[in-house]
Amino acid sequence: MGGQQDRMTLYLGTQSSQFVNLRVTFKNSPIHILEKFAFKDIYSAHQHLLNSSELQECIILQTCNRVEIYGVGPNPKYEGIVNSWSDLIDLPVEEVKNNVVISDGEKAVRHLVELTSGLDSLVIGEDQILGQVKRSLDFSRKNGFAGPNLNILFDKTIKIGSRVRALTGINKGSISVGSMAVNLAYEYFDDIKEKQILLIGSGEGASLIAKSLKQRDIKFFVTSRTFERARSFADTVAGSPIPFEAALEKLNDDIDIVFISTIAPYYLLTYERIANMMKNRTKGLMIFDLSNPRTVEDRIATLNNIKLVNIDQISEIVEKNVGRRKKEIQSAEKIIEEEMITIKEMLKRKSSEPAIITIFKNADSIRNKELNKALSLIGNRMNEKDIKILEQFSYALVEGILSTPMNNLRKEFSSSKNENELINLALKLFNYEKP
Template structure:
């Protein structure tokens, strides 16, 4: 009789941004149709952003293998493509995850505002094509309200900063008119995506490169930038004014010789931001005239100071979520019993109307005002008799009392469709 709510997701936490492209659904309508037909889900909501692909579903009995198989089919993947990428949450854990999403606690940049609008858009789309139902509509409505409350009460969206945005801020402080400069971003991982997001937000154009051109193109499609072949980018720094390096390469990508050669043929300076761990910019590069290098340690220290100032804000947000989560859980459990309550009231009302008609025929009553009064009287009697046991049934459902639910189901001969 219960409905399981499940969340299956592939996000930036376990997959670099260029990998996420593989798990997206190119045709949402087709994806919804496939999940509802083949995965065992009777409700679903799909959330896709540049940092995550998530499926929220509801089923009488969750079959994870069917969900993975359907996902792989729609996205054009092998079933084993998920491996360590896929994260699963069920029941209360899925509710908590959605609350963290709408509150901005599960984003690359804590408190970022865009995700709340994306969640709203995802449930609106699902509603529009009738892919979501009472369970997910209720869950998402409550999560959106709670996320909005968290943001208003804590101000978590104000002053949020990341390594990527701090690097861009520092670039703006050190370079006049950043928009007019030639900017290159090397890397397609988490840190690179934060830099790209910050540049894109400021409407600043930039080049993007990675060790494979396909990664660069996939990154550019989701995060912005103009893709550039790796060798072309790393062997010619002559025209680059600002260089962001954010990779996990185990060697120096930006060498002393390459930068020195570039600087010998130009008069203006170069700013290099090394966000890599380990560092991928040769330490000797900083010795070159008119070249300024800032590394991850320096940038991270500034971000850390900002985060320390925001620890109280994050803690306050988590406190609100912990307060609201039991209420969401109770509301979801209550949904289990609503079909029974509706069915009982429907059957009793049908019996009431049937007996009322008999009584009115026996009385020969034709006066419309009197008929209306008698009708209202019988309705009131039914509601008075049934309201207490039905409300107790709702409370039992909220408290997870499955035995009472089973008893009432047998008592009223309720058969779930």
């Protein structure tokens, strides 16, 4: 289990509460291990964690590359959260401990900020994580699992993630071969949604192509050496499955664009096959060979009306984009450092409110008591209009006396290194009990 961090209490809400994060991600666990930590029923998982692990608020973020629990509680015990996680996924506690990374306080907040900014993703700067965080927040908020503390923290970090992308180039340019190939096809054809597209392959590379096509709402056929594999791929990822031989038949005249991403150790599209096919075709054909080793014979590029793009050409563009994104990391980190200061100040200001409200309430109680005493001494010598003027005066007097010191207290609290001492001093000064 990831080492427990030095606890820096973040003051959230009406009392000092601890912000914690427990996670299993692609960084510390391979995909086949990570999958074991996924919650089958997210709603029940939230309920179980809130009922059994001393958390008052909870948000679960679950994607193909990570499973994370964010929580707030007065003094949450990690053992309790780990045990709850173990119960929910039916894994031994020791296995959970060995894979879970734990952060709390400022380090947990920083992790969330880096996550929404795209610095903690498998693909640096990718935009998808921002939408996933928003959806997790919306789900928890709608079902009452996230309270005022996580709401304010997640709202702020989502805005930071958007700001980082707006002010840097961290998300500019495709950095996966599959998405880059789709981008090139999109730029090449103005009317790509009207084109007939075929995807050959059913592995990880093919899934990246399929997801990119799906994101652009582009329809396509998908085929593999066995139809069952093509159908399973279409069910889980995207595309309309088609038998392999039928797909090759469609190449004769129907298909406009072909994406190939397989691990076949031989040419699927040979020069002879395509040369014979092109004799009868009435339109051109664009082929993207993303296989390694290549499965499209290079000589095909010499045929008329054929545009062949291979993996080496696309990888070169991708590498340039990766380099550009890496250069933007420093700019993103600078923004994050600035925002971490504003987050800490925001949370401190928020935590001063209960004490300030208590002081105002007590002052208002004294105001009301003294007003009633004065009115009883005056008796019937004042009409209703005079009483209203006196009452308004009493409100204005309390507000005028307290507003400046309370605003100063808020400012001091946001920059103080010992918030508890300051708030206790303020309450002692006014002779009130801590809320």
